[in-house]
Amino acid sequence: MSRRKDDAASPSGNDQQTGSGTADDPKAAGGLEKKAGVSRRRFLAGTAGLFGMITVSSCSWDEFFQQNFRRMTREEIDQTLARLQAQYKAKYGKDFVVGAEGPIDGTLFGYALDIQRCIGCRRCVYACVEENNQSRDPQIQYIRVLRFRDGNMDFEESDLYYDPDRVPQEGYYYLPVQCQHCENAPCTKVCPVQATWKEPDGIVVVDYNWCIGCRYCMAACPYMGRWFNWADPVIPAEELNTRTHYLGNRPRFRNIVEKCTFCIQRVRKGRYPACVEVCPVGARKFGNLLDPASEVSRILRDKRVFRLKEELNTQPKFYYFFGL
Amino acid sequence: MTGNKRTRAGANALLLAVALAAWAAGSGAESLSPSPGPATSAAEGGEDFPVPFNPLPKTITPCRACHGPEKDFKINWTREEALRVHTNIRLHHGGVRVWCLDCHSAEKRNYLLPLSDGKPITFEHSYELCGKCHGTKYRDWRNGIHGKRTGYWNGPKTYHLCTQCHNPHRPRFRPIKPKPPPKRPRSPVEASTKH
Numbered sequence: 001m002s003r004r005k006d007d008a009a010s011p012s013g014n015d016q017q018t019g020s021g022t023a024d025d026p027k028a029a030g031g032l033e034k035k036a037g038v039s040r041r042r043f044l045a046g047t048a049g050l051f052g053m054i055t056v057s058s059c060s061w062d063e064f065f066q067q068n069f070r071r072m073t074r075e076e077i078d079q080t081l082a083r084l085q086a087q088y089k090a091k092y093g094k095d096f097v098v099g100a101e102g103p104i105d106g107t108l109f110g111y112a113l114d115i116q117r118c119i120g121c122r123r124c125v126y127a128c129v130e131e132n133n134q135s136r137d138p139q140i141q142y143i144r145v146l147r148f149r150d151g152n153m154d155f156e157e158s159d160l161y162y163d164p165d166r167v168p169q170e171g172y173y174y175l176p177v178q179c180q181h182c183e184n185a186p187c188t189k190v191c192p193v194q195a196t197w198k199e200p201d202g203i204v205v206v207d208y209n210w211c212i213g214c215r216y217c218m219a220a221c222p223y224m225g226r227w228f229n230w231a232d233p234v235i236p237a238e239e240l241n242t243r244t245h246y247l248g249n250r251p252r253f254r255n256i257v258e259k260c261t262f263c264i265q266r267v268r269k270g271r272y273p274a275c276v277e278v279c280p281v282g283a284r285k286f287g288n289l290l291d292p293a294s295e296v297s298r299i300l301r302d303k304r305v306f307r308l309k310e311e312l313n314t315q316p317k318f319y320y321f322f323g324l
Numbered sequence: 325m326t327g328n329k330r331t332r333a334g335a336n337a338l339l340l341a342v343a344l345a346a347w348a349a350g351s352g353a354e355s356l357s358p359s360p361g362p363a364t365s366a367a368e369g370g371e372d373f374p375v376p377f378n379p380l381p382k383t384i385t386p387c388r389a390c391h392g393p394e395k396d397f398k399i400n401w402t403r404e405e406a407l408r409v410h411t412n413i414r415l416h417h418g419g420v421r422v423w424c425l426d427c428h429s430a431e432k433r434n435y436l437l438p439l440s441d442g443k444p445i446t447f448e449h450s451y452e453l454c455g456k457c458h459g460t461k462y463r464d465w466r467n468g469i470h471g472k473r474t475g476y477w478n479g480p481k482t483y484h485l486c487t488q489c490h491n492p493h494r495p496r497f498r499p500i501k502p503k504p505p506p507k508r509p510r511s512p513v514e515a516s517t518k519h
């Protein structure tokens with residue numbers, strides 16, 4: 001689904017529309033008329049093809065020519081949000097709030113998870129799915145809770161599918177993994193169309209409408225923090241969360257990549273992410289790294305912390321700590 | 325004329341007030357109410373912080389209904405395994421070292437034992453008593469490292485008090501049923517046999 005007709009940086013410069021190169025061809029003196037005719041025909045075919053693509057992909061003219069979120073003017077953003085709200089209303093029969101709240105000045109979000117506290121109950125996984133409108137089928141879950149044997153830290157020996165009657169189990173510990181919101185995020189560097197980037201408050205986001213679904217970012221992420229929509233997401237209508245953000249939990253569609261956004265729709269309004277609020281043992285902590293009095297700052301100062309795969313210099317803002 | 329003007333102004337003011345009220349109500353509904361009940365506040369070390377009010381079950385209070393001097397109930401100072409009428413309590417806290425009167429005030433049953441300032445602690449402020457033994461946990465809790473908070477990371481929060489997560493008579497968490505694991509991706513073998 002290419003929708004970058006007017007993008008100068010686009011590599012697909014097969015100029016069907018201009019045809020000027022062929023018309024000015026000096027050795028085509030006799031065949032000039034003929035060439036021009038071909039060129040016109042190709043131009044018409046190209047235009048028809050473009051319209052065809054717009055119709056077949058069932059996306060509107062505005063949607064087709066929508067800018068990258070970061071290059072939109074305030075007016076264009078408002079138009080886009082209004083269009084999306086109307087579109088969601090038509091599709092799901094519900095009134096959605098699609099916000100685009102910007103970063104709060106002086107914030108850099110950080111997360112801390114107490115691995116001595118986590119009991120592996122997976123409440124966070126499902127709270128996240130519901131808050132962020134993740135597809136139930138095919139299944140997408142931003143949080144993976146890994147179970148390790150005590151004393152073992154080998155990810156290859158961890159178990160994602162543990163299913164005992166009760167948790168925590170004797171002899172095991174649990175380590176939930178989600179997007180680590182790296183300061184030096186490799187995923188954003190490999191994106192060929194710059195559809196994903198790090199916001200000023202440290203949240204790594206995706207512009208779903210700009211994403212071309214090449215999945216380079218998924219290959220680049222060392223934490224498996226990104227998910228691809230292999231098919232149209234299926235979510236029961238009554239479970240849809242209608243309070244959304246453009247860069248966050250608004251309904252997605254097939255062929256694009258999505259990920260944890262620290263619940264951008266909540267945290268930009270000051271609220272804690274859904275996983276923090278649901279955790280029954282209070283293992284999850286969230287706050288502003290630039291505020292020395294915030295919970296995360298205190299943890300970084302006073303507790304033993306570590307990050308995953310520090311040797312890769314990804315500089316995650318997701319810390320694990322020992323609370324005891 | 326002036327009267328007319330005044331009524332117009334009055335009507336405008338009324339309209340504005342109604343609009344403001346509607347807006348306030350709307351925004352109130354929009355934002356999540358951080359604490360469910362009236363909040364009590366605790367001031368310690370010069371720092372004020374809000375804690376939610378957690379009422380005790382009516383069935384067991386006031387303790388003085390039974391344990392008052394007028395009832396002529398003798399105070400039993402020795403540890404006892406059988407807790408008589410308190411059949412719902414199974415004491416599993418601190419092994420054999422801790423017993424009822426290590427936390428509950430013997431003379432003032434509606435209160436907990438005092439700190440060094442001699443003032444009895446109310447049940448609503450039980451976390452102060454918990455901190456007597458669990459000082460490091462208490463400090464971590466005050467700083468938001470231990471325990472759970474909900475609400476706003478940059479604003480009002482609901483603190484979960486010690487006894488809202490831990491049963492004081494049996495503080496260790498009981499294991500719970502985990503939510504279902506994710507679906508496994510289909511293996512190539514499976515995929516080929518299913519087609």
Ligand code: SF4
Nearest residue numbers: 118119121122124279
């Ligand atoms: S909800 Fe809390 S305890 Fe349960 S798995 Fe998630 S982090 Fe661990």
